[in-house]
């Protein structure tokens with residue numbers, strides 16, 4: 001059920017679901033998405049206490065001007081505080097993973113585990129920064145719909161994209177609901193984000209790495225290097241999956257994420 005909190009005068013929307021238990025699984029969506037990204041996993045995760053959050057500037061949550069990963073992580077913490085949640089398992093998709101890493105650094109005691117889905121702890125390359133700057137120019141010139149229409153098809157494994165145009169179209173429609181200012185703030189925050197290799201190396205809790213063997217923007221071979229860093233890692237590379245495993249292989253995602261949450265809860 002949708003809930004809202006006012007944090008420093010700004011609205012943050014979140015969705016608790018499932019049983020009330022001490023250790024919720026908190027799910028953070030990625031770039032140009034909102035909490036509804038996870039909708040297809042909800043039936044499979046019905047026995048898990050879930051908390052989905054619309055990051056500031058996306059879905060129903062108000063924009064934070066220049067949030068940085070820091071501002072997004074603080075918003076997540078504000079929701080946990082609002083619900084009196086001491087610790088959680090925090091899992092983020094792509095940009096949501098960047099937010100999760102910032103949260104791990106700032107609030108390590110609030111975690112029993114964290115997970116990166118199609119995400120990684122490195123800072124942006126200069127090529128990526130240039131690409132994001134071109135996106136910011138496009139958005140500032142009023143081309144939000146064109147921007148998201150071009151963004152999403154390139155995030156899926158080729159065979160999946162060919163067979164499932166309607167899923168990509170749904171995602172594009174979801175992207176068109178996001179305000180241009182929120183998308184720009186996210187692009188600027190990703191440009192400014194720092195590397196988190198030490199955060200991963202020093203993690204005091206298990207870390208989930210879930211990668212797509214055909215991810216066009218986060219090559220799994222490269223991202224796997226980060227999986228060697230923490231003391232306890234749960235690593236999965238999904239064959240035939242691109243950057244959007246949540247939509248490309250929902251049953252597999254449910255299985256992996258649920259098992260990871262159970263493992264963290266039992267420790």
Ligand code: MLT
Nearest residue numbers: 030031093094095096190
């Ligand atoms: C995402 O899916 O959240 C973004 O594509 C991540 C990125 O651009 O680095």
